[in-house]
Amino acid sequence: MRKLLEFLISKRHWFLFIILEIISFILIYRNNAYQRNIIFSSANVVTGQIASLSGSITSYINLREINRELSERNAELEMELLERQEELETLKADTTLFKGFALDSTEQSYPYDFVMSRVIYNSISYISNYITINKGEKDGIAPDMGVVSDKGVVGVVSTVSDHMAVVIPILNPKFKLSCKVKGNRYFGSMTWNGRSIYYANLEQLPRHVEFVIGDTIVTSGFSTIFPPGIIVGTVASFEKEKDDNFFSLEVKLSTDFASLNNVRILRNYRQKEQQKLEEVRKND
Numbered sequence: 036m037r038k039l040l041e042f043l044i045s046k047r048h049w050f051l052f053i054i055l056e057i058i059s060f061i062l063i064y065r066n067n068a069y070q071r072n073i074i075f076s077s078a079n080v081v082t083g084q085i086a087s088l089s090g091s092i093t094s095y096i097n098l099r100e101i102n103r104e105l106s107e108r109n110a111e112l113e114m115e116l117l118e119r120q121e122e123l124e125t126l127k128a129d130t131t132l133f134k135g136f137a138l139d140s141t142e143q144s145y146p147y148d149f150v151m152s153r154v155i156y157n158s159i160s161y162i163s164n165y166i167t168i169n170k171g172e173k174d175g176i177a178p179d180m181g182v183v184s185d186k187g188v189v190g191v192v193s194t195v196s197d198h199m200a201v202v203i204p205i206l207n208p209k210f211k212l213s214c215k216v217k218g219n220r221y222f223g224s225m226t227w228n229g230r231s232i233y234y235a236n237l238e239q240l241p242r243h244v245e246f247v248i249g250d251t252i253v254t255s256g257f258s259t260i261f262p263p264g265i266i267v268g269t270v271a272s273f274e275k276e277k278d279d280n281f282f283s284l285e286v287k288l289s290t291d292f293a294s295l296n297n298v299r300i301l302r303n304y305r306q307k308e309q310q311k312l313e314e315v316r317k318n319d
Contacts, residue, residue, distance in 0.1 A: 102297065146304040147302065149299040149301050150170055150174055151298075153168065154167070154298060157292065157295055162207075165201055166189070166190065167200070168298060168300070171199045173197050181303075182298050182299070186289040187267050187268065187290045188254065188265055189292075190204035200300075205235055205267075205292075212254065212261070213225075217252070221243075223237045223238055223281075224238050232288075232292050234271060236284065237252060241282075242280055247270070250270045259310055267286065268286040268289045269286065
């Protein structure tokens with residue numbers, strides 16, 4: 036206590052100066068309209084800047100949640116679009132459906148839905164890259180489920196634990212994907228050559244397929260993992276293969292794996308049924 040008193044006494048002239056300054060500002064503010072307006076305007080500017088800074092900080096903190104909600108909404112819209120595309124293709128292929136223009140309401144017309152997830156580990160610098168996500172078996176995730184981002188195909192679920200799952204991405208030679216040029220029914224197999232995280236190769240595409248640089252590459256739907264029409268990338272370049280009957284396309288991937296954050300896992304409710312039927316066929 037004595038040291039505090041000694042400090043106050045030793046600095047008494049500074050405290051007196053501050054008190055007199057405060058009294059002076061109060062007198063100026065009360066008795067001079069011009070100075071009062073200046074002080075009031077300056078205070079508003081400072082208050083506005085503080086409020087703006089506070090709002091920016093709050094917006095940044097909430098940005099992750101906003102991005103998650105936008106990603107989920109985009110996913111819902113994309114699934115709805117894919118469902119409408121499948122219905123349209125069915126109507127084109129089977130003219131008998133034109134009699135009703137409606138599917139049986141008791142049957143699930145589109146067997147896919149999705150689960151949102153976050154990437155918690157992502158490798159892009161190896162030959163065999165892997166991704167870990169924060170959803171697992173308790174969230175309804177199982178092996179052989181497709182994984183996509185807002186931009187396009189990511190990969191396929193490989194192994195699952197209770198709360199996490201490992202994904203084999205396009206950037207892994209083990210991953211193969213049946214793809215086609217959008218608007219064309221002929222398909223080929225896409226694999227990664229290990230050279231660039233931005234490109235993959237679409238092989239075995241018949242040479243009579245018509246396409247140009249910049250055309251969109253989408254999933255063919257010839258598997259139980261991905262529905263048809265999901266974007267994979269665009270044609271960057273092409274060349275003829277050795278037997279001269281097929282094209283080899285270099286595809287610029289639509290998914291940016293270097294900044295991958297939020298993904299969604301596609302669940303096909305008819306996957307086991309189709310796999311079981313195909314397995315029986317293989318054993319015949």
